[in-house]
Amino acid sequence: MADRTIPTEATRQDALYEEAAADYGAALERLARAYEADADKRRDLLQEIHVAMWRSFAKFDGRCSPRTWVYRVAHNTATTHVMQQARAAKMMGIEELEELPDTSAEGDSDRREALERLLALIQKLRPLDRQLMVSYLEGMDAAAIGEITGLSATNVATKIHRVKALLARRFQEGGGHGD
Amino acid sequence: MVTEQPPNDVREAWQRQETEGARMSLEEIRGKAGKLQSKVGSRNRLEYIAVVLVVLGYGFYIYHYHSFTIRLGSILVIAGTLYVAYQLHKRASARALPQDCDFECCVDFHRRELERQRDALGSVWSWYLGPLVPGLVVFFLGTVFQPMPPRHGHHPWIALAISLTLCSLVFFFIGKLNQWAARALQRQIDELNAAAEPR
Numbered sequence: 001m002a003d004r005t006i007p008t009e010a011t012r013q014d015a016l017y018e019e020a021a022a023d024y025g026a027a028l029e030r031l032a033r034a035y036e037a038d039a040d041k042r043r044d045l046l047q048e049i050h051v052a053m054w055r056s057f058a059k060f061d062g063r064c065s066p067r068t069w070v071y072r073v074a075h076n077t078a079t080t081h082v083m084q085q086a087r088a089a090k091m092m093g094i095e096e097l098e099e100l101p102d103t104s105a106e107g108d109s110d111r112r113e114a115l116e117r118l119l120a121l122i123q124k125l126r127p128l129d130r131q132l133m134v135s136y137l138e139g140m141d142a143a144a145i146g147e148i149t150g151l152s153a154t155n156v157a158t159k160i161h162r163v164k165a166l167l168a169r170r171f172q173e174g175g176g177h178g179d
Numbered sequence: 180m181v182t183e184q185p186p187n188d189v190r191e192a193w194q195r196q197e198t199e200g201a202r203m204s205l206e207e208i209r210g211k212a213g214k215l216q217s218k219v220g221s222r223n224r225l226e227y228i229a230v231v232l233v234v235l236g237y238g239f240y241i242y243h244y245h246s247f248t249i250r251l252g253s254i255l256v257i258a259g260t261l262y263v264a265y266q267l268h269k270r271a272s273a274r275a276l277p278q279d280c281d282f283e284c285c286v287d288f289h290r291r292e293l294e295r296q297r298d299a300l301g302s303v304w305s306w307y308l309g310p311l312v313p314g315l316v317v318f319f320l321g322t323v324f325q326p327m328p329p330r331h332g333h334h335p336w337i338a339l340a341i342s343l344t345l346c347s348l349v350f351f352f353i354g355k356l357n358q359w360a361a362r363a364l365q366r367q368i369d370e371l372n373a374a375a376e377p378r
Binding site: 014017018021025026029030033043046047050051054055072075076079080083114115118127128131136137138139148149150151167171 | 189190192193194196198199200201202203205208209211212276280281282283284285286289367370371
């Protein structure tokens with residue numbers, strides 16, 4: 001007779017974590033980049049996110065999708081990290097960033113430089129706006145963003161409109177920076 | 180012409196950026212989680228060791244000296260220390276962020292934690308320094324009234340004045356340090372409020 005082991009809480013937690021790490025590992029790396037510019041600190045942050053995610057799966061009750069759960073835990077860990085770095089005062093909202101002049105050079109049109117400019121832009125944002133921008137860039141729709149951030153549908157719609165306008169201005173002005 | 184639509188390749192560039200594929204094995208995860216836990220554990224252990232040392236030290240005075248005042252002072256210091264340990268546990272222990280938390284809940288949690296720590300640091304006289312004062316004063320007075328064979332050059336009242344002055348200076352310094360720390364936490368709370376301000 002085959003030996004069928006009943007999964008314990010610990011193995012369920014491990015399995016959920018491994019599945020999430022396989023599905024969202026790359027997205028979590030990108031998320032860590034959005035929150036931390038320094039490479040060593042970013043590595044630590046990514047590890048913190050993985051530990052928090054593994055821990056959190058002990059209490060995952062399936063009331064939301066694993067994706068929402070993973071992003072919530074990851075954003076919360078990263079937001080905590082940003083707050084502890086005492087850089088919050090220098091951060092801006094999407095609206096304030098829209099008013100800042102674009103200081104990019106005309107020639108920085110390749111993908112790598114565009115990405116660097118995008119990261120620099122994201123890293124200036126306040127945590128909530130950063131969550132929203134990252135979620136938008138990850139291709140999430142308004143409903144998913146609302147579920148992760150806890151913002152109302154109207155609020156998400158307004159903010160996404162601003163995110164799009166900001167990106168349009170920054171990556172189309174001066175001849176296709178976003179290429 | 181500038182359109183209100185961002186180029187799709189911004190999203191694409193974001194999603195296609197190179198990643199290191201960094202993975203952690205379950206052993207590494209457990210090890211790291213255990214390390215974090217033991218960090219908190221060793222901080223708690225240090226606090227408990229300090230409490231045990233004070234209890235043992237003043238317990239020795241109770242056993243060794245027959246002076247009522249010294250014994251009363253020692254009992255009050257022990258009681259004060261136990262009260263401080265309880266308050267430290269209640270007011271300053273770290274709490275974990277609830278797992279299923281959205282942005283507002285996360286910020287609220289950090290704000291409450293910072294406020295709790297600020298209030299604890301800002302009120303050290305009422306729960307940290309204050310409860311130790313009666314015991315120390317009675318104990319020092321006890322050392323003055325302690326019957327001792329007359330010794331040349333021994334001035335118990337001067338010794339009392341020096342002890343009380345030193346003790347007051349140390350307490351004043353600790354109180355000031357905590358006030359500064361509370362003000363630094365208030366600045367962090369202000370920054371958090373500014374960063375989390377809904378727009």
